[in-house]
Amino acid sequence: MKVGFVGLGNMGLPMAKSLLGAGHALTVWNRSPARGEPLVKQGARMASSPADAARGADVVFSMLADDVAAEAVSLGAQGIIEGLGKGAVHVSSSTISVALSQRLTDAHASAGQGYVAAPVFGRPEAAEAKQLWVVAAGAQVDVERVKPLLESLGRGLTVLGEHASMANVVKLSGNFLIASMLEALAEAFAFTRKSGVEPRQFLEVFQSVFASSPIFANYARAIAEERYSPAGFALRLGLKDVGLVLEAARAAEVPMPLASLVRDQYLGGVAQGHGDLDWSALGALVAERAGLGRPPR
Amino acid sequence: MKVGFVGLGNMGLPMAKSLLGAGHALTVWNRSPARGEPLVKQGARMASSPADAARGADVVFSMLADDVAAEAVSLGAQGIIEGLGKGAVHVSSSTISVALSQRLTDAHASAGQGYVAAPVFGRPEAAEAKQLWVVAAGAQVDVERVKPLLESLGRGLTVLGEHASMANVVKLSGNFLIASMLEALAEAFAFTRKSGVEPRQFLEVFQSVFASSPIFANYARAIAEERYSPAGFALRLGLKDVGLVLEAARAAEVPMPLASLVRDQYLGGVAQGHGDLDWSALGALVAERAGLGRPPR
Amino acid sequence: MKVGFVGLGNMGLPMAKSLLGAGHALTVWNRSPARGEPLVKQGARMASSPADAARGADVVFSMLADDVAAEAVSLGAQGIIEGLGKGAVHVSSSTISVALSQRLTDAHASAGQGYVAAPVFGRPEAAEAKQLWVVAAGAQVDVERVKPLLESLGRGLTVLGEHASMANVVKLSGNFLIASMLEALAEAFAFTRKSGVEPRQFLEVFQSVFASSPIFANYARAIAEERYSPAGFALRLGLKDVGLVLEAARAAEVPMPLASLVRDQYLGGVAQGHGDLDWSALGALVAERAGLGRPPR
Amino acid sequence: MKVGFVGLGNMGLPMAKSLLGAGHALTVWNRSPARGEPLVKQGARMASSPADAARGADVVFSMLADDVAAEAVSLGAQGIIEGLGKGAVHVSSSTISVALSQRLTDAHASAGQGYVAAPVFGRPEAAEAKQLWVVAAGAQVDVERVKPLLESLGRGLTVLGEHASMANVVKLSGNFLIASMLEALAEAFAFTRKSGVEPRQFLEVFQSVFASSPIFANYARAIAEERYSPAGFALRLGLKDVGLVLEAARAAEVPMPLASLVRDQYLGGVAQGHGDLDWSALGALVAERAGLGRPPR
Structure with a gap:
């Protein structure tokens, strides 16, 4: 051609x-x-x-x-x-x-x-x-x-x-995903570092646990198919664990705005009666706010 | 035993x-x-x-x-x-x-x-x-x-x-990372879906591009080693692209609070003179706010 | 006694x-x-x-x-x-x-x-x-x-x-109100100052316009009584004006996270069909997320 | 004419x-x-x-x-x-x-x-x-x-x-101030209401305490003149009180994103050594992030 x-x-x-x-x-x-x-x-x-x-x-x-x-x-x-x-x-x-x-x-x-x-x-x-x-x-x-x-x-x-x-x-969304992950990593490294964990150790855990597993792919599938129950890990447990992150980060004096944001999302989910859905049901909460319809029960 | x-x-x-x-x-x-x-x-x-x-x-x-x-x-x-x-x-x-x-x-x-x-x-x-x-x-x-x-x-x-x-x-940070990625995916799916993209198509891209690549591992390494220059992708370009996401999501009526959060981080980075560092320098900005010292020049 | x-x-x-x-x-x-x-x-x-x-x-x-x-x-x-x-x-x-x-x-x-x-x-x-x-x-x-x-x-x-x-x-809420107002003032002063406005001039406007008027009291009444229509100032106009703030602050390189937060609230309100309610209907959006019921039509 | x-x-x-x-x-x-x-x-x-x-x-x-x-x-x-x-x-x-x-x-x-x-x-x-x-x-x-x-x-x-x-x-900043106050009021009413306080009672307190006093004007002056010490109310106490708000709102299941945002600001202030400045020193933190220089000691 x-x-x-x-x-x-x-x-x-x-x-x-x-x-x-x-x-x-x-x-x-x-x-x-x-x-x-x-x-x-x-x-x-x-x-x-x-x-x-x-x-x-x-x-x-x-x-x-x-x-x-x-x-x-x-x-x-x-x-x-x-x-x-x-x-x-x-x-x-x-x-x-x-x-x-x-x-x-x-x-x-x-x-x-x-x-x-x-x-x-x-x-x-x-x-x-x-x-x-x-x-x-x-x-x-x-x-x-x-x-x-x-x-x-x-x-x-x-x-x-x-x-x-x-x-x-789609291209912009891909870049947004990377930016989001960066913010998350940035906060996680600051939090673990100030708590006394060596960065190379947290890096080892991240590489072992996240980078070579299909974890993100599976969550993405749940959100894509709007399938939030039965819960593999319940939304109310997501609220608990992110609450624990914030509690410990408060003690270590590390502001984690993304953790605050995610916690408020989960708290809203629980307040509206979705605590028993899977924690990937953030997909439903964000979609509802965007006018795409109510979360499934 | x-x-x-x-x-x-x-x-x-x-x-x-x-x-x-x-x-x-x-x-x-x-x-x-x-x-x-x-x-x-x-x-x-x-x-x-x-x-x-x-x-x-x-x-x-x-x-x-x-x-x-x-x-x-x-x-x-x-x-x-x-x-x-x-x-x-x-x-x-x-x-x-x-x-x-x-x-x-x-x-x-x-x-x-x-x-x-x-x-x-x-x-x-x-x-x-x-x-x-x-x-x-x-x-x-x-x-x-x-x-x-x-x-x-x-x-x-x-x-x-x-x-x-x-x-x-470290365990809590791992769960925080997953929660952050979920929020990012939730927003990205809502944004792409309301813009007319089939969720299964965005899923295909995500699986192809993110889930099987060492991308997150490499960014994690940059943050772990506080090595933000030379920039592979400059912080000011990160600001540009997230700004484009928000602009298009505004038109599609999709609130994306995590994108707003990341954009404000990048905007602060540029305002403080770090626009030419790598966009993984979120690691430095978050660390500074946590009292861990100033970003490198 | x-x-x-x-x-x-x-x-x-x-x-x-x-x-x-x-x-x-x-x-x-x-x-x-x-x-x-x-x-x-x-x-x-x-x-x-x-x-x-x-x-x-x-x-x-x-x-x-x-x-x-x-x-x-x-x-x-x-x-x-x-x-x-x-x-x-x-x-x-x-x-x-x-x-x-x-x-x-x-x-x-x-x-x-x-x-x-x-x-x-x-x-x-x-x-x-x-x-x-x-x-x-x-x-x-x-x-x-x-x-x-x-x-x-x-x-x-x-x-x-x-x-x-x-x-x-109630006492904690009062302190939260002051803290919120402080954040708002902090962002507004940074934004106006970097745009070239003398702080004492913006202070004069604030004192003249806000501090001696019943403006906050009236909005508080609207939220207290859940009365969001007819709109004095429509929610979609609130979205427009906060969008203009962010646009100009972007140009002046001033991150304004609270403005981002409020914008995303208004954007969610519009996306869910509440654009014609009064902009004080933030009261309804926040209440719904807290599990207190849906906004009135 | x-x-x-x-x-x-x-x-x-x-x-x-x-x-x-x-x-x-x-x-x-x-x-x-x-x-x-x-x-x-x-x-x-x-x-x-x-x-x-x-x-x-x-x-x-x-x-x-x-x-x-x-x-x-x-x-x-x-x-x-x-x-x-x-x-x-x-x-x-x-x-x-x-x-x-x-x-x-x-x-x-x-x-x-x-x-x-x-x-x-x-x-x-x-x-x-x-x-x-x-x-x-x-x-x-x-x-x-x-x-x-x-x-x-x-x-x-x-x-x-x-x-x-x-x-x-300045006009846009004025509207931003009102929007911020609305968000604050919206969260405060949702929080107090779900905690059992009658809205008209919180309204009475607000009108008595805030609307007829020079409180906002004085804080605005502190920020305008960048005068954050001696502290009338220390930044670390601001962190404490907003932390108490979030703790109680968590129990009442009320997401308060603006309270989270303000808390993270104060936490960053304390982490960076500014805990003894006045809590109006949000003005300095926001200004620094905008590239307007470091907070005074």
Whole structure:
């Protein structure tokens, strides 16, 4: 296929390499053209603008740092939308806002072009090793067409549906999960450290207990399927244990705002009569507050 | 060894079985004696009280539901402390408060007895399959003596130090980590679901991206070693992405208090000049607030 | 009346003075007896212990710093309960826990004595000027008997009911209100200051707009009477305005966790269909989470 | 003076009436012209567009519901900026975003016109009774010119400086203060109610203790002047009392997230060595996190 690639940063460069390696005719563009030289040596063509990279391509990828850059190369002067032919597809892999993804969907549709959001999970090393996980969404015909390209970028692909922005929702949620876990780890290390536990010891426990087990996956399944009973570990016991954490952290003088937040969630669950559901029923409490309906009894 | 075991609940029963299976002479006690019958059939003796279970034993385990039960069988009338001989050791595997663990340490020391806190990570199935992970703390001589017993319960053991209550701190922190991850998952599923993403699809992404990767382990290492630069992903980018989550969740009408909390943490980090550290530097911000010193530059 | 007074700290001393000034026969006790000398000069008797201060008294007051001190002088060796006669009343004005207040109620009842919780609102200057506001609760007969004494301490008295600990609930809630307002002011000053507004100017606005108006009283009435419609200012407008605060504070790099918290409350209200209620309907949302029933439509 | 007024809603109509009553020649515009009829009967002229209301005026006021409406009547087709003469001033009293206020400042400056942000505190009844409090900011010459008009609207005026958007920061902060107080009241009523206290009794205490006293004003002064010692009430006592609130609310099953938040703030203060400062030193903790410097010792 004739493929364009706009944005050769830490993530974009190895992704473009993967596409070139898969045998596609590649035209690249980057604000600093020097970044593209290794690709040119391997047979890629250097474009003079995003529009130029898109011109004549079946598919053009973009991988930029933020909303401002992604909007500029897509819709700005000499942007992708100007060069892309009718029926050709823009695949946006940048981590951008849901709102911008929707604007891009509309703009490309008005121009008779396709738009697929396909952000990726993984660091540059994973991109280099073709170990990214790709989440893609967009019109079915467009997703089908770019699927082989997406599959050549990583170890797997999840197709989410016809609304492109859903892929951005999922990518942002993934980053939110990591941020949440970081906060939790940050509080746990501060708490254990000030209580006299060596950080490397708590690290050993964490690696042994959490990192190599399917624990998070199983809880995620319970929430996904809204199945909170019979309780494996009752919500009221979750309240008890988090209460014990706060009590001991109070004594050690360690503020743990996330523990406070979770405790208040569990306390609300008990106060509303859900103490006997599984402690994963946080899923139901948060969903109710979001207007998605009442928890099951 | 002569071993007593007090508390034959969902966790205690399979743990006692493991000890019996490892060839130890076992005396058991449970509030409802019927729970102990399978063990008696395999050669265990049924005691008439916790004190009776402890009498003559080298080591007595206890595994109870909460502080009230653990205190009663340990220090109450006909409690473990009354029966246990000088130099013998009480191993408490219950998930109890740090404060109670300290009281038990003192009480047993006054009685010339040893005390080891050894809570376990794992569900009843893991106990049955000897796949628990044990965290133990207490005087070195006592820990050394009970080590073979603890090793026969699971797949691994982390010894934390001479203060028994540290093991409780670590056990509580482990439960806090799970609770935090649950809140994060709960919010993420509510957010993605209301945005139109099928829960089973987000589950697929989570399982593919998070559950089988060393991602949490690596971040935990960064926090444990207080190594926040060079940044793999800068704190100011963490602020950006969580801001994008909140923006889109606002539009979808999904309150995400943990995302708000994490965003305010990152915003404080940026306001104080740490925007170029790695986003795992939440570890430094939380530690500073706990009085553990300022973030590195 | 014959009155005892235990605890002559910054609050206790002026309160004892007021009682002496009202013509009662006063016996005082303080850990450091020197604090009582000015009262002795005015005719008070110095007791040798809390029990001694209580002996023969119709009523004995206690005003201590915290739970530990209050429990010691009440129930400890040579404590109030030992000296107080049957039918006489202990008035506890300390800011103590609800749980301790309940234990004191039970202990005095078992001893055939009365117990009234009567914490006060006001600083030492207010105590000196007899401008305290007293909140009292306890058995009606006991409250009636001590009422003239309570009235001589301040400018007003609210009698709350027969359960003494309710007065502690109200006193603690009052302190919580002040703490909440402080957090709000702290965030508002940081936000306005970093945006370039002089603190003295925002102070002028606050004093002009808030401090001399019945604004808080009116909102408190709406919540007390659960009357959230017709909306004076709709909940969805509350969401809008707090959203604007966060947006501008983000730009100024000021984390405002309480604003985040309130925003998430309002967002949850809108998501659940309550956007047209008055913004004081936070009262309904918080009440529902506490298990007190659903918001009105 | 020749005055235009755009936006005759619940607030705009009585404000326009005040200006007419003060003897100014008034031209009004409203999307639904019927709202302006009472003013026309009293001598006002009805304009055909915002531009028409601004044409020939010395000063034109606008009072709209939100950013969208305010931007449309100001900068849209037939907007104020089209009609207003060079040197004339636009006074915007709407509660709008800080960002829009800055855009309006720039747009009017480019057109050789003046711009003053002058949002008001007070409900429609206060507008009717000329009891509003006005906060104004903008270029000094412009503020001076419109001052008599602003003074005729209410009981007082605070002039904030040369950057118009500061007035919006202050207005938004005022609304944030009310929202915070509402959350605090909501939690306090839920807590006291579920503990058995009659809402009308807690209301009586609140009205007696808080609403008619200078308490908030004094704390605001301490924060404004960064004067946290000597402590009137030490930060560590604030931690104690909020801890007691949470303990009792836990027993009554009432989640109080704001109390948790404030507790964690105080706990962080104590952990960092500020326990002996006044509890109003929340002002210092929040300011430090915002990058405004360390707390005083």
